Amino acid sequence: MSLLTVGTVAFDKLESPFGKTDKILGGAATYIGMASSLLGVKTGVVSVVGGDFPQEYIDLLESKNIDLAGVEIVKDGKTFFWEGKYHNDLNTRDTLTTELNVLETFNPVVPQHWKTPEVLMLGNLHPMVQQGVLDQLDQRPNLVVLDTMNFWMDIAWDDLMSVIKNVDVISINDEEARQMSGEYSLVKAAKKIMTLGPKTVIIKKGEHGALLFQNEQVFFAPALPLEDVFDPTGAGDTFAGGFSGYLAKTKDYSFENMKRAIVYGSALASVTCEKFGTESLANLAEDTLNERLNRFKELMRFEIEF
Amino acid sequence: MSLLTVGTVAFDKLESPFGKTDKILGGAATYIGMASSLLGVKTGVVSVVGGDFPQEYIDLLESKNIDLAGVEIVKDGKTFFWEGKYHNDLNTRDTLTTELNVLETFNPVVPQHWKTPEVLMLGNLHPMVQQGVLDQLDQRPNLVVLDTMNFWMDIAWDDLMSVIKNVDVISINDEEARQMSGEYSLVKAAKKIMTLGPKTVIIKKGEHGALLFQNEQVFFAPALPLEDVFDPTGAGDTFAGGFSGYLAKTKDYSFENMKRAIVYGSALASVTCEKFGTESLANLAEDTLNERLNRFKELMRFEIEF
Numbered sequence: 001m002s003l004l005t006v007g008t009v010a011f012d013k014l015e016s017p018f019g020k021t022d023k024i025l026g027g028a029a030t031y032i033g034m035a036s037s038l039l040g041v042k043t044g045v046v047s048v049v050g051g052d053f054p055q056e057y058i059d060l061l062e063s064k065n066i067d068l069a070g071v072e073i074v075k076d077g078k079t080f081f082w083e084g085k086y087h088n089d090l091n092t093r094d095t096l097t098t099e100l101n102v103l104e105t106f107n108p109v110v111p112q113h114w115k116t117p118e119v120l121m122l123g124n125l126h127p128m129v130q131q132g133v134l135d136q137l138d139q140r141p142n143l144v145v146l147d148t149m150n151f152w153m154d155i156a157w158d159d160l161m162s163v164i165k166n167v168d169v170i171s172i173n174d175e176e177a178r179q180m181s182g183e184y185s186l187v188k189a190a191k192k193i194m195t196l197g198p199k200t201v202i203i204k205k206g207e208h209g210a211l212l213f214q215n216e217q218v219f220f221a222p223a224l225p226l227e228d229v230f231d232p233t234g235a236g237d238t239f240a241g242g243f244s245g246y247l248a249k250t251k252d253y254s255f256e257n258m259k260r261a262i263v264y265g266s267a268l269a270s271v272t273c274e275k276f277g278t279e280s281l282a283n284l285a286e287d288t289l290n291e292r293l294n295r296f297k298e299l300m301r302f303e304i305e306f
Numbered sequence: 307m308s309l310l311t312v313g314t315v316a317f318d319k320l321e322s323p324f325g326k327t328d329k330i331l332g333g334a335a336t337y338i339g340m341a342s343s344l345l346g347v348k349t350g351v352v353s354v355v356g357g358d359f360p361q362e363y364i365d366l367l368e369s370k371n372i373d374l375a376g377v378e379i380v381k382d383g384k385t386f387f388w389e390g391k392y393h394n395d396l397n398t399r400d401t402l403t404t405e406l407n408v409l410e411t412f413n414p415v416v417p418q419h420w421k422t423p424e425v426l427m428l429g430n431l432h433p434m435v436q437q438g439v440l441d442q443l444d445q446r447p448n449l450v451v452l453d454t455m456n457f458w459m460d461i462a463w464d465d466l467m468s469v470i471k472n473v474d475v476i477s478i479n480d481e482e483a484r485q486m487s488g489e490y491s492l493v494k495a496a497k498k499i500m501t502l503g504p505k506t507v508i509i510k511k512g513e514h515g516a517l518l519f520q521n522e523q524v525f526f527a528p529a530l531p532l533e534d535v536f537d538p539t540g541a542g543d544t545f546a547g548g549f550s551g552y553l554a555k556t557k558d559y560s561f562e563n564m565k566r567a568i569v570y571g572s573a574l575a576s577v578t579c580e581k582f583g584t585e586s587l588a589n590l591a592e593d594t595l596n597e598r599l600n601r602f603k604e605l606m607r608f609e610i611e612f
Contacts, residue, residue, distance in 0.1 A: 089490065185532065185533055186531060187531045187532060188533055205514065208514040211531060220605050221608075222515070222526040225517060225524055226491065226493060227491055227494055256609075259607075262608075263610060293610055293612060298525075299526050300608070302525070302566055303566070304569060306599060
């Protein structure tokens with residue numbers, strides 16, 4: 001079982017009603033890699049950082065059994081940096097700073113020993129970078145999952161349409177699904193997006209859960225109701241990492257198993273929300289994950305005979 | 307099995323991106339009564355209408371086996387009228403007209419043969435009217451469910467606090483739960499509201515489903531994803547009527563059975579959204595309800611062993 005991901009490894013600076021941070025470890029591939037690796041999946045990351053990226057973070061990621069052979073270090077460059085401030089409701093945020101830095105000229109290189117991953121998770125990046133990683137593989141993975149955002153729809157629509165033809169699963173949020181499809185109804189949006197390539201569409205609704213669509217089938221998983229959401233940064237990437245990691249681990253790509261994968265992804269995402277950055281995910285005990293999976297069972301289980 | 311409800315029986319005039327209506331049948335008690343009666347529950351309504359309320363609507367409601375003995379007709383008065391226009395997303399709306407009319411001096415009278423209902427559903431009205439109905443009963447019902455809205459929190463807080471001390475279940479939307487509790491987290495909001503009286507709290511999130519809280523237990527039911535939401539008017543009341551009607555029918559007030567009741571309420575609410583006003587609920591075939599309950603099972607069912 002192996003999962004390769006491409007995405008940002010970054011510095012985040014966060015402010016929420018509960019406090020603020022200095023520059024801390026962030027980035028899509030960081031969360032995806034940590035979630036997948038937590039499930040016991042051999043996980044590799046393709047990314048780029050600058051010479052300012054601290055050894056401490058490299059050590060942390062490697063201690064989580066994440067293979068960083070595909071992470072280029074540009075000695076005289078600076079790591080991608082994002083600064084954001086959450087509003088009181090934690091559902092909306094303002095971006096204060098985006099410094100692309102080394103990401104501007106990022107040319108991903110897949111290490112030789114990562115050319116046959118079982119699952120490929122294309123984290124949110126320019127669609128040509130995503131396609132570039134797919135092109136370097138020796139054979140098509142059993143499953144290719146793609147995450148993207150409205151920004152790429154705005155500036156690289158044609159490239160995005162090219163790469164999504166080649167993926168099995170797309171994971172986007174509700175507003176992005178509406179933008180991509182031109183449909184307000186998420187049911188119609190998912191159907192339209194399926195005609196663009198992906199057989200399976202995941203629509204993330206943040207605190208309102210996630211919908212999984214495939215052909216005529218639909219599954220819904222709520223977000224776990226939390227007493228306190230501390231910082232939602234990385235929740236979507238953790239979800240995607242948990243989803244694709246669970247599928248890599250079980251090697252079962254059926255709709256039934258994708259439902260389980262959605263629940264694993266949601267359980268891990270709920271952990272990410274409880275502290276700033278990667279802190280709670282990095283310190284997750286196995287008992288905690290099982291306890292959350294049990295809470296999902298309780299939250300969604302009912303029996304009706306009629 | 308019997309359910310008594312108090313609430314508005316009204317004229318609604320609606321406009322949505324899909325069209326507009328003249329004055330049509332509406333009101334909380336109309337939807338609650340129709341949903342409850344559809345489940346085969348003996349259902350009575352306490353309300354008031356004006357002399358302008360057409361015989362055709364009375365005939366329709368009676369043809370649905372709703373007992374209107376508690377509906378006062380003020381010959382020289384006018385029926386409560388609400389006019390609203392939905393925005394393109396159907397999640398937000400503007401109220402264009404609210405004419406209280408006969409509701410302004412409404413003094414509810416519970417008919418003698420309705421003084422021992424098994425379930426009492428207090429529809430959204432002034433809390434003193436709700437308390438007035440409870441006070442007229444010969445014995446406390448097995449279950450008292452209350453619906454309310456932010457308007458009563460703003461203008462009749464103390465009365466509302468008085469009546470909710472006496473109810474078993476409160477059903478409100480997410481924003482109202484936040485206003486009532488002063489807590490943003492819905493988990494915390496529900497806990498706080500439980501200290502005000504109701505042992506069970508239902509938080510409705512519209513197209514994002516509904517949460518059921520009791521002690522430390524939580525259950526979540528999504529709204530059924532629909533290709534088209536035509537008109538959400540009455541969906542919350544249909545939900546409340548389906549929920550309380552199902553409990554009246556089964557006479558089982560356990561948390562497990564409340565979960566089923568939530569699913570029945572959600573299934574019926576999805577029907578209401580598909581046409582203007584009461585049209586789709588009034589013409590519901592039994593097969594349709596069962597088909598929707600099956601869709602809920604599919605939507606929420608997953609198996610995880612670990």
